[in-house]
Amino acid sequence: MKATYNFAEIEKKWQKRWDGSNIYKVFEEIGKPKKYILEMFPYPSGELHMGHVRNYTIGDVIARFNKMSGYNVLHPIGYDAFGLPAENAAISQGVHPKKWTYQNIDTMRNQLKSLGISYDWEREIITCEPDYHKWGQWIFLKFLEKGLAYKKKSSVNWCPSCETVLANEQVKNGFCWRCDSFVEKRELEQWFFKITDYAKELLNDLEELEGWPERVKIMQANWIGRSEGALVDFTVKGLNEKITVYTTRPDTLFGATFFLLAPEHPLVNELVKGTPFAREVEEFKKKIARKSEIERTSEEMEKEGCFTGVYAINPVNNEEIPIWLANYVLMEYGTGAVMAVPAHDQRDFEFAQKYNLPIKVVIQPEGISLDVATTKEAYIGEGVMVNSEKFTGMKSSEGTKALIKDLEEKGKGKASVNYRLRDWLISRQRYWGNPIPVVYCDRCGIVPIPESDLPVLLPENVDFTKKGIFPLITLEEFVNTKCPECLSPARRETDTMDTFTCSSWYFLRYTSPHEENAPFNKETARYWMPVDQYIGGIEHAVMHLLYARFFTKVLSDLGLCQIREPFINLLTQGMVIKDGAKMSKSKGNVVDPNYIISKYGADTARLFILFAAPPEKELEWSDQGVEGCYRFLNRVWKLVHEMMPFLKDEIDVEMDKTDENLKHMIHRTIKRVTEDIEERFNFNTAISRIMEFVNALQKYNEERENKNSRVLKEAINTLIVILSPFAPHMCEELWEKIGNKESVYFESWPSFDERWAQAEEINLIVQVNGKVRDKIVVSADITKEEMENQALSSEKIKKYVEGKQVKNVIVVPGRLVNIVTA
């Protein structure tokens, strides 16, 4: 009975059986502890790549492990189906985005099934389905009702290649995150979500996310960018006008020698109107406006400015300082106005040098004396205040407090906290997305579509051939409608929502994917949420993970769910690379999962991808490494088959030393594999433990002729069960072959006996002055005194100690003895 490991047949057999019997289906079982294991759902771009395989395999092992450990496990999957690639495919290949998307979904679903991932397929979500995106629109209307969705004209990021606006989070280094084109600035009226209302909470709650990697939390914290400072009111000389600045350094107020406004600042025109400076200012504004974000930041940050002819009055000393426009002052941050302190801010320093503006030192660092004449850069640190009237002599920190108090008393300023986070721009001038459910009525203005009329469906008969015009805007039958309020003719909104809105609440929908009366059922969400383990790529550290947290908080405030944070634990998996570079078609280093599955089987693919590196790190693909895993599975297959006859026989021979060693190995392996999976997600070491176990079994097979069937049975059962989350198909087959009727998926994860998990004997390390000089095998329950005696009586050790005075003997119980000589 030398059956060969026919993975293709085995995998097909079990995938069919799992599918047919719905073995991964779950429902809420009140009173049973739950685990919600979730991998970031894929964008259906065509076929799965190795990054997907890694993501879903990691999630599957965690899900299977938790299920076997007694939890009620929710493990769903879906597709983030709206998005630009579908539309680009439509343009380049002439296929409708819907058709393209659904074809890809079918392909990817088949691939996921061919990997044997334990999904509850009845919960599958496709975000472009009307019964899903309807609720996305519904949520939008709730945001609108709450004032969290609004429309505003502002300078926005425009990708000329994608022909749409982008959120700040989607601009990487001035380039489009998707197509790498230069991003331009355009003045457009766009829809925003007011994520800034939640800036404080989004930042503060990061602290509670103990199960998140520190670096992700730091990235989010940096993105939110909290800073503490003060708002200070300056007045404009000769005009009854107040301009407020935001500063993080009130202690430098006396050092302000000029005043800066963003070129787009709304007050600029008023200031220069009818003055000789008006023309120059106008030209400067135009010049800056023409420049894209990338140009504004790429020219080695050359400071540029323009004098307005007007002066501001400093509230702390009534000094008159000139008001300039400067290219480096941003309208979107703070108040768009800045007090310039060239002595203590590097940018202001450079600006002052270029335009010959005065520099005044007001902070002296301890031990050094700053001199304006010789200094080559601003001193930006803290110190002692000088030239600051009654505040002179104070330290920066106390001066800051005192100045804020002083300003508050005079009614000229107050303490203030600022965030870098901007509101989330969600409108996209694209077809393949979720339509924004509002109409524009000449009489009523912006009118939401009534809930009973949702969803606003995407019309399917659209023309993608006209480059430069996005399809919906020209479609009369879609655009022309009636105002729901006054029934007069109105125009429909043609923008669609950023696809990140679809992925910001899908994890809630999985808890009741077929709910018809709400985005999700409150009770099932209460049972399953929050997600206990979320797994996905680090590239979503800011965008998706921040948006999803924001949505959860809003939905919670709307009373739809109870939780404030969606994901308790986050695992960010590393990239799959080959030859030192990310797999990509252009580099030609792509390894196709289909090829690996057909050549070695899904179990080998899964095993290798987990074995080659710990999940958080980059994974270097190695064809030879895959072969190694394939060999291992073959060894297991052969070994179990060789052992089968002994399992049936009830020869109850007495346990001898070999049997005992094997029993120790069984329990040691269970212990280590359990800890590796549970505590650290170190699947690579978990697998290496199983390999060691198999090596030990193989040795046992050779050494022990009269096999102890009881111990052997325990060993084989353990092996199959603990290997099953990694290589489920082969383990199911072996499990059945050794006589089990039920799926190994329903088996309990084995527990270990601590006494057996401990070795009987240990290797006692004996050091002399920290160098290993002998190793002695001793009983594990040896006392400290015995350890010392054994060590000192060793012949090898005597050689080193002879003639020297033993100064100290350090004994680490169960480990080593270190003899320190004089």
Add this chain to the structure above:
RNA sequence: GCCGAAGUGGCGGAACUGGCAGACGCGCACGACUCAAAAUCGUGUGGGCUUUGCUCAUGUGGGUUCGAUUCCCACCUUCGGCACCA
């Protein structure tokens, strides 16, 4: 520039809380089987040396310690994030 992560054999990677550096796997070498090859199995495998042993070795240089891949300080390199945020 600021923030963060990481540097260990020929390669991927192990080493719990400071206690045998290199588990497990790949590769390589030799051997067995074979007419032969593949597959499989076995043995060996960080460097150096005067090889029952000694010695050097975890990016570099210091430090703490009986003992450091692990802790501290400085530096180098690589990767990632942010980048005129007042």
